[in-house]
Amino acid sequence: MKQLMFVVMIGALLLAGCGGGSSGSNPTADAGTGTGTDPGTDPGTGADPGTDPGTGASGSALDCLNPQLLAAGTMFQTTTRTVDDEGTTVLTSTATVMGDDFFNGQSVTRVSVAVTGDEEFTADHFMRIQNGSAGLTYGAEMTLGDFVTTVVNDPYALERFDLSAGQSYSHSYTSTVTYTDTASMTELMVIKSEVQTGTTYVGRETITVEAGTFDTCRFDETMTIQVVGFPVANTIRGTTWIGVGNGLQIMSMDDEEDIELLSASINGTPVTGN
Numbered sequence: 001m002k003q004l005m006f007v008v009m010i011g012a013l014l015l016a017g018c019g020g021g022s023s024g025s026n027p028t029a030d031a032g033t034g035t036g037t038d039p040g041t042d043p044g045t046g047a048d049p050g051t052d053p054g055t056g057a058s059g060s061a062l063d064c065l066n067p068q069l070l071a072a073g074t075m076f077q078t079t080t081r082t083v084d085d086e087g088t089t090v091l092t093s094t095a096t097v098m099g100d101d102f103f104n105g106q107s108v109t110r111v112s113v114a115v116t117g118d119e120e121f122t123a124d125h126f127m128r129i130q131n132g133s134a135g136l137t138y139g140a141e142m143t144l145g146d147f148v149t150t151v152v153n154d155p156y157a158l159e160r161f162d163l164s165a166g167q168s169y170s171h172s173y174t175s176t177v178t179y180t181d182t183a184s185m186t187e188l189m190v191i192k193s194e195v196q197t198g199t200t201y202v203g204r205e206t207i208t209v210e211a212g213t214f215d216t217c218r219f220d221e222t223m224t225i226q227v228v229g230f231p232v233a234n235t236i237r238g239t240t241w242i243g244v245g246n247g248l249q250i251m252s253m254d255d256e257e258d259i260e261l262l263s264a265s266i267n268g269t270p271v272t273g274n
Contacts, residue, residue, distance in 0.1 A: 064217035066247025072099035084257035091117040133162035165203030212273025216241040
């Protein structure tokens with residue numbers, strides 16, 4: 001399961017640096033400013049990292065988009081440290097933007113990622129950008145030995161960047177995960193989940209990690225996952241910091257794990273912060 005969660009996390013990371021592309025539908029149509037029941041409207045409750053939204057400065061979240069990260073031929077590498085209940089994991093991911101492709105009937109950009117370190121696998125991510133400000137992730141395919149994990153999001157997972165400090169949005173979609181034994185071409189398991197997300201763009205914050213000191217966009221997030229056939233939903237609350245200008249995930253903290261950027265480069269040029 002840790003490999004699968006890394007596939008999802010990398011997909012979210014890639015969205016922070018996407019640019020270009022369009023579709024006939026408008027993904028921002030279902031994204032409002034929130035209601036009293038919207039988990040994305042109250043980053044200041046609970047014990048999650050969103051307890052102090054007043055520390056961030058104003059500034060558009062669009063400043064944390066880096067179009068270069070989804071330009072065909074771009075290669076970027078990140079090394080991260082994850083700390084969770086199982087211990088510490090250090091992984092290096094090398095992402096290569098392969099260009100235009102199709103996935104589940106949709107026109108997408110395919111990004112291939114090779115992961116090495118404490119765990120090793122490869123994954124392809126399929127996404128595109130709407131109106132230069134909203135990232136749509138349609139799914140991913142991860143290969144680990146003789147097994148392939150395919151994630152299909154219907155209609156898509158959404159990340160919005162057309163936000164000013166304090167603005168929120170919500171989104172829901174269905175995520176279907178299929179595990180396949182490629183040696184026998186047998187589907188071993190299919191898991192379908194209903195996912196609801198709430199996100200607040202808190203504003204700008206300057207944070208220091210091992211990779212350096214970075215100006216970031218801070219997003220407080222809540223994700224509720226209801227696996228079909230299971231009686232109890234799982235809700236995860238956390239915070240993600242995306243680098244201004246470079247578009248990389250600098251740090252994330254949630255109920256289950258903390259992830260910190262140790263080093264990064266884009267097309268061979270180190271990303272070192274301020």
